[in-house]
Amino acid sequence: MEEEKIVYSRPQCSTHLSATEDALYVLGGRWTIRVMIAILGGHTRFNELQRTINGISARVLSSELKKLEVNHLVERTVLTDQKPVLVEYVPTEYSESLKDVIAALADWGVKHKKKITA
Secondary structure (H helix, E strand, C coil), X not given: CCCCCCCCCHHHHHHHHHHHHHHHHHXXXXXXXXXXXXXXXXXXXXXXXXXXXXXXXXXXXXXXXXXXXXXXXXXXXXXXXXXXXXXXXXXXXXXXXXXXXXXXXXXXXXXXXXXXXX
């Protein structure tokens, strides 16, 4: 019989499950991380974001942006000194905390794709 591989103790498992649930509540949607990546990549206007993120509808993008704003990951800035009035979605200082998470997820995605297509 193969030896069982326990990675986390029971208390660690419980802690990780709870913390991961909190993170996935904010980031777990189909489009959320994609929108955040586009914003962190310098795409700040609504139409620009919609063009960058293939397949996202205006309604879904609007909803995702509101969710990111509520969670203090983006700031909605209205530029009234221009005609027409422009709205930008700018990453907050807090959103910097996602860079390592996104990089790790992207790295794992590349490795996983290689493994399953090998």
